[in-house]
Amino acid sequence: MEAKALRRIFLNFYKERGHIIVPSSSLVPKDDPTLLFTTAGMVQFKPLYAGAIPLPYKRATSCQKCLRLSDLEKVGFSPKYCTFFEMLGNFSFGDYFKKEALIWAWELLTEVFKIDKKRLYVSVFKEDDEAYNIWHKVIGLEEKRIYRLGEEDNFWGPAGGVGACGPSSEIYYDLGEEFGCQKATCGPGCSCERFLELYNIVFPMYDQQPDGKRLPLKNRGIDTGMGLERLAMVVQNKKTIFETDLFAFLIDKIMTILPGTEDKKPFYYITADHMRALTFAIADGVLPANEGRGYVLRLLLRRVLIYYYKFFKQLPEKPFLYLLPSEICENYGDFYPELKENVNKIPLIIKEEEERFLLTLKKAISKWEEVVSKAKLKKERILTGDTLFFLHDTFGLNIEIMEELAKEENLLLDKEGFLKRLNERKRVEQKPLILISKGEPINFVGYQELVTESEVVYFQKVSDDEYELSINPTPFYCEKGGQVGDWGKIVYNGEEFPVVDSYYRYGVPIQKIKTNKEVDLLFKKVRAEVDKERREEISRAHTATHLLHRALKEVLGKEVRQEGSLVDCGRLTFDFNFFRPLKKEELRLIEEVVFSKILENLKVEKYFSLPLEEAKKMGAIALFLEEYGPKVNVIKIGDFSIEVCGGTHVDYTSEIALFKIVDECGVKSGIRRISAYCGKRAYLLFVSKYERVERIKAELKTTEEEIIKKIKELNENLKEKERKRNKLIEHLLPLLKKNxxxxxxxxxxxxxxxxxxxxxxxxxxxxxxxxxxxxxxxxxxxxxxxxxxxxxxxxxxxxxxxxxxxxxxxxxxxxxxxxxxxxxxxxxxxxxxxxxxxxxxxxxxx
CATH class of the missing domain: 3.10.310.40 (Diaminopimelate Epimerase; Chain A, domain 1)
Known part of the structure; x- marks a missing residue:
């Protein structure tokens, strides 16, 4: 029986018993900060058990996408473990309880799926007499097939450490003695592989609080889970989940790309499992990253490449993982339509991540082998925390990957020392900033004024020729929201001190000045002057960034969103979500949209200190709201763009003058970056290019119109000389070989x-x-x-x-x-x- 039939039959079985079929929720749990990923079918139903929302139904059934890393080390080597899996489940919220749940579970397995009763065993929580009696007296199971186990085996949850939990009863399938430990005590709950946990029926009765206290659950009920992969393994009579039709098509594809012998099966299994996890997670909007959910994806992809190295004793010559998602989307897309919707995007994200890591991995493996060789020469069995940190920080080898590599070499890792070094780097070593002031908040007036008479309220020497100070009021814009800080000067008693940077420290605006003299300006009255020409160039770039953002939405689609930016003097970079390089025609069109708005001389309206809700009502696009707080500024450019923004801007778009995109590239999976010049910097770029063309004309002794033709002629001449050289080399190489x-x-x-x-x-x-x-x-x-x-x-x-x-x-x-x-x-x-x-x-x- 195919897995898709098993999935359908399970859902229909419970539908016939009054259950609503609920679609799988995302792998990214909604409003649940306790979980990185959805780890069980009941996760989307947690509010229903707790009574947090009105019950839309009392019975539900689902096939839920799940992702767990709890058994990561066993994946590929054990017949039953995987990271991504589909959990079949039926749920009761204040409705039926133990009797119905256990009777239906037994009926489904033995009468519908026709699983041999002689190979089925059950376990109950050691104190749960009610469940024991249902199995023995109602269903008729022999006492020797019912096991009482402790909390570790038969008390489930809660997912994420808080929420619904309770005792459980589990149905096991006996895989046979060949999978066992041969101990006389072997049975359900044994750590060997013989007894496969097939169907877990949980009786949620408690609501566990963050402090560990268990309160009575408002909607006592039933929460069951049965891995589709394990069910398919049993029904299809396979020795491992990876031989079922849920994996077989994918493993065939992998073996076509990378033929290998029987001993490489664990690699094929690991690759198939991890690629399923990556494909489903990316379809649900998760991207590889250095932390959080993205870190899990990055770890899984890198594990596959590390296992390639372990099993094939070399690194792959070119990327291959990106060839697999299309197969997964094709085979699972009918039940999970989000896969087919993202079938073009997912391979691009994986390929970019794979290519980047392969480049790093070649250097990393070489350095790893060098480190291992030195350790063995010195007869050292433990790699120090300093060594591990060096490999992590310089070559991107995370600790999990190094653990995999160390096993092959019989080496131990000083993880404690590594974590200590890692934490040292993260720790902020600066002392808290103490302002000596009159209790007044520092007033930023830089939107309206570039010159102020101010008082120095903080002053500190930080190096031989540098001091930090804070002034009140201040006209200096400090680096924030992607915009660089102002430069300028501080004037005291006719002496000028250049301001070389402006930034925040612990929320306090700071200016850095340079001087070789020993000075003390604390409490002194000074004149503060912002570099007006530089500020104007920065403002041009910031307004141009807003125009670019809107132009991207118009050309590429409304789903484009900002992922980061840098606003500097006459130049900007803008990061946005998109899953392929932009075409030349698209870049040209984006430029044209921006430049047309510059020529329209649109008024740039600035609204300061608006309540956040009011800004939203205006339709302002809000980015990184955590930087702004309850009061925000809004920048409105005609009827073309409106955004929440705390930066500085021009008054009319014509002040930007010129705008030119100079680069478009990828910065990480699914994220592109546009770099552009504007204002005077763009003008200097055009002047430089014009002068270069003039020099080329003079060098080639031709006109501007004939440059391309002349270059083509030179290229043809070079190619002809190359052809002649190749012919000579063809004759030369055999002679060299002979001699x-x-x-x-x-x-x-x-x-x-x-x-x-x-x-x-x-x-x-x-x-x-x-x-x-x-x-x-x-x-x-x-x-x-x-x-x-x-x-x-x-x-x-x-x-x-x-x-x-x-x-x-x-x-x-x-x-x-x-x-x-x-x-x-x-x-x-x-x-x-x-x-x-x-x-x-x-x-x-x-």
Whole structure:
């Protein structure tokens, strides 16, 4: 019976018994800060048990998407564990209780799904006589098939530590002695794999509070859960969930991409499981990140690539995980339509994340192997916290990944030392800022005034030539909301002190001044002057950012939202959610929309200190509201744009003058970035480009209209010369091969040659010619003024990879590749030094 039939039959079974079929909720729990992900079917029903909302129904059934990492280490090695799973469940809210729940569960498994009763066992909470008697006296199960277990096994919940919980009864399926521990005491609750937890029936009776106290639950009821994967394993008579039709199609696809032997099955299982989890989570709006839910996704993807390295003893040559989500969406999309809606987006997000980590991983693995090698030489079994922190901070190896790698090397990790270093970096080491003032709040007047007469209320030397101060009132805008801080000067008794930065510290506006003199300005009356020209350029950039935001929505769609920004002097960057690079035509259109609004000379209206609710009623787009508090500023640009914003702006859009997009790129999965210039900076960009064109015209001795034609002609000439060179190389390489001679070291012929006059791909072609030769180890060098690169070919049992790593270390560089072909490079050394090192290494290894 196919899994989709099992899913349908389960839901219809309970529908016929008065249950409402409720669709799966998102993997991201709604209004539940206690959970990163939905971990059980009852999560979306927690308010119903607690009586927090009116009951829309008293009976419900669902097939819920769930994601748990509690058994992550066992995934792929155990027949029953996975991270993402579908939980079938039936629920009662103040309606039926234990008797109906247990009778229906038994009927469903034995009469509908036809599971062999002889292989089913049950457990109850040790104090739950009622459930025990229902199983024995009502259903007729023999006493020897009913187990009384403790709270660890038969008291469930609550999900997230608070909410509905209670005793439970579980139905187990006996997989057979081959899965067991062979102990006489083996039975339900045993830690071995023999007895599969199949159907868990929970009796929610208590509402657990944050302090651990259990109060009576307002709507006592039933909460059940049965993993579809495990049910399919039993009904389809498979030895593992990964052999069921829920995974088989995906594992077939993985094995087509990466053929392998039986011993690599755990890798295929882990990949299939983690990719299901990633695909479903991304479809529900989660993106890979360094914290929270995004960290879980990043960890799962990186685990797959680490296990590839562990099982295949090398890193993948190119990304492959992004090829799998389309298969998952196709197979699950009928029941979960959000997959088909995101089928184009999900592979793009995974591919970008995969490519970025592979680039890092190559360096990280090389450094990891170096660290492990040094530890073994020193006979150290524990990697220190400092070492782990270095690998984490410099190469992006998180602690979970290092634990996986350490197992292979029989090494232990100083996790406590690592966490201590990590916390030290996070800890703010600055002392609290104490203002010596008259109890008055610092008044920012910089929206209206750029010059003020002020009093210094805080003054502190921070380095040999730098002081921090705070003045009241202040015209200086401090860095906030993506806008950089003002520069300017502080004038005291005719002496000027340049202000080089403005920022907040503990909510207090701070200016940093530079002077080589010893001064004390505390309580002094000073004149504060903002750099007017710089402020105007920043204001141009900030108003242009608002225009760009609205233009993106018009061109790409209303779903585009801001994910971050930088507003600087005449330049800006704007991050937004989008899942592919923008086309040239789209960028041109966005520019045209922005520039048209500049030409329209729209009035920029500024509303200060409005109540947040009033701003919302105006239709203002609110971004990062936590930065603003109950009172906000609103910037309205004609009828084109209206946003909550605390930054500085021009009065009319024509003051921006010019606007030019200079770059568009990806910054992380699903997030794009546009960089642009405006105002004087854009003008200088155009002047620079014009002058460059003039120089090109003079160099090529042509007109502006003929530049492209001239460049094409030059390119054709270069290509023709390249073709001629290639023909010469075709004749040259066989001659070079013929004249190669090496030194015999036992059965190995070692060839070392400097081929700096060849390109690297030409040296590789020479290696191809040598591949059919036997017992040769060829090391070909290519030098420039500062570095030497090498390519090593081995047609013997000697490892080219091993020599590449050693030679790379000798050259203070690196090396990598395969056992038959490897490459690397490092600092320039003489040919004689390199030869001496190579011969010494070979003699040590022979």
């Amino acid at each position: 190669l001679s090496g030194i015999k070291m036992k059965e190995l012929e070692v060839i070392i040659e400097d081929f700096s006059f060849l390109e690297k791909d030409e040296i590789r072609r020479l290696c191809d010619l040598l591949k059919k030769e036997s017992n040769k180890l060829a090391i070909f060098l290519k030098k420039n003024k500062e570095r030497v690169e090498f390519i090593i070919l081995s047609t013997a049992k000697f490892s080219a990879l091993k020599l590449a790593k050693a030679l790379g270390n000798f050259l203070e560089g690196g090396g990598g590749g395969r056992n038959d072909l490897a490459e690397g490079g490092g600092k320039l050394k003489s040919l004689s030094e390199i030869k001496a090192f190579i011969f010494k290494e070979i003699s040590l290894w022979q």
